Amino acid sequence: MESLIRAAFEQRVVVVVMALCLTAFGINAMQRLSIDAFPDVTNVQVQVAAKVPGRSAEEVERFVTVPLEIAMTGLPGLIEMRSVNRNALSQIVLVFTDQTDVYFARQLVLERLIEAGDRLPDDVTPVLGPVSTGLGEVYQYTLERPDDGDRALSDTELTDRRTIQDWVVRPMLRSIPGVAEINSVGGHERQYQVLPDPDRLRHYGLTLTDIYTALALNNANSGGGILPRYDEQYLIRGVGLIEDVEDIRNIVLREVKGTPLFIRDVAEVRVDRAVRFGAVIKNGVTEAVGGIALMIRGGNAKEVVSRIQAKVKEINEQGMLPDDLRIVPFYDRTDLVDAAILTVVKVLLEGIALVIIVLVLFLGDIRSSLIVVATLIVTPLVTFMVMNHYGISANLMTLGGLAIAIGIMVDGSVVVVENAYRHLGEAKETGESRSQIVLRATTEVATPVLFGIGIICLVFLPLMT
Template sequence: WISAEFALTPDITNKKTLRSVSKYALTDITLDFEDGTDIYWARNQVGERLANVVKDLPANISGGMAPITTPLGEMLMFTIEGGDLSLAERRSLLDWVIRPALRTLPGVADVNSLGGLVRSFEVVPDNAALQARGISQDQLQRALETNNRNDGAGRLGDGEEVLLVRAEGAIKTLDDVRAIVVAAKDGMTVRVGDVAAVRIGSMTRYGAVTKDGKGEAVEGLVLGLRGANAQKVVDGVKAKLKELAPMLPKGVHTEIFYDRGNLVKRAVRTVTKALMEAIGLVGILVLLFLGNLA
């Protein structure tokens, strides 16, 4: 993290301060710029230096810049309720159906998924089986990494027609994982299922979401783009959630428990009331003043 922090520091115009926090295998680096600095210019400067740092980081380390929002950019919060879905199923529904749809809306910077269990394929090596076949855990890991992707295999021309050839290797089921070839020795093919147990599991959790003291829940948090009209963003998100409702499993629905639109409406009513009272007071004072002149 020190190398990343120092690489971002020099030669950035209008930079005020730099802070970094590391915990739970996560690192957050924050750069503050002078007021009035164009945010897109600032992000471009940071992005260039971040790209130079990434290549020097250890393998399997990933990261990027946060969305263009503010600490007060939380526009709407909702939970997934109803049905007999497990926490893992609710989280998958949020990650793969609801979140991608909401991120397409104008004014939405991002949608954070909170709570639940993120499903994953777990491969538990059988050390005895690996040793018996002369295979290392590194070989098993490389086989899993290189066989979980789709690749283009070129084109086949036939007169005026062209056929696109593609190899589909993305893992979709447990059987797909078990069928991955790890090694071929003495005419025998060794697959993942021969040297490891494959099962459905979940990624490491660093927190949880509870609601009303009734147990864990799965929450979606909509972040508004900096400078976006909060009321329009909230209205657009609500409309999209209604549009998605028929696509959800039977009995499952989204329940909104925080709405920035309500705050905006109350603020507008408060300002309107204050203005009307001020106008009335000024009118009374003007009448009294004119009456004294008469």
């Protein structure tokens, strides 16, 4: 210990340069540090969802959830699996160990989903949930016109706005870096409906399966090769993709005595609204259509919200949405993040100021106090470097712990500086140089200070494991 301290004294310039370098790297790390209001303690999990139209909760569990759960058993790192079954919906949550990389876990789950495909009903396609967590909802908004106010929107308006949200706004916002998903909420989903007449079906000897098969077979384009003609080549293709309601009505089901039987002859075809299970109410008065932006797991909430705000501003200012619609936010994480960080920074600065005042009053020497204060500057910056390296965000808890640790940070420095200050006062007439006195004073208390700080670290060590 004494040789290490002596080497530091002999290479004072090197030590100062190293401290300045740590300060510079710390400032750089602080600028790149992920900022959020609260720490995200969500475990490593992958969500699987499957829509099962027309099935009850019991049937969903039997035909979808159980086969999927069987397929997921034995995944490396899997520690928990739970599921929820509702009418027409199956949800499975797979929890992995904290050491498992979330993207590796998703890859494993996706491979098992492919294997389980043969054991599921033909109309069921399970999908993975977004790479987000319960704290990922960072931005929420509605689609409004300037003259909306609190007036009640018609079903047509709700349907049109939901269509714009799904096909225009959602792709725009989902392309923003750091955004995992945009969930559409409210309004009515547009749906093309074919409503068969049972009496007509029975008259022509048809079933619902016949209509379903005809719709599937007549909603596709097909290629027919190439037709060379002189110096040109013509691409031959059959265009059968459905574009509107009239195309559906004109699909042929079968031939009856030389006359084609169309879907319009046995069913009503119309554009209507899908069955919904919820609504968004604005100000407790009227329905609205909007979306929720989910931040990618481990993202910087402040940066992601800033990008979303910039994109929303661009969309609104350039009038990218039809019908004079605008994106109107009613929640974003920025206010909460700023309030939390401002509170902690305020406490941190007040604590540093109080420490400086106490040091000046008790040590009675500004120079000695500034030496101690230097540790209050370098230590947090080095902490930011470690946090940035391990992906720990700056939030209410981490910065709060840093503020509480102010006294601990200066404890060792105060002991060393005060001991050196006392020795300098006692050795004014000995003729011994200041460097020798400071070296002797530092060596004298180095071991107790080291053990004191080590004991404090050992107390908190179980929290890190």
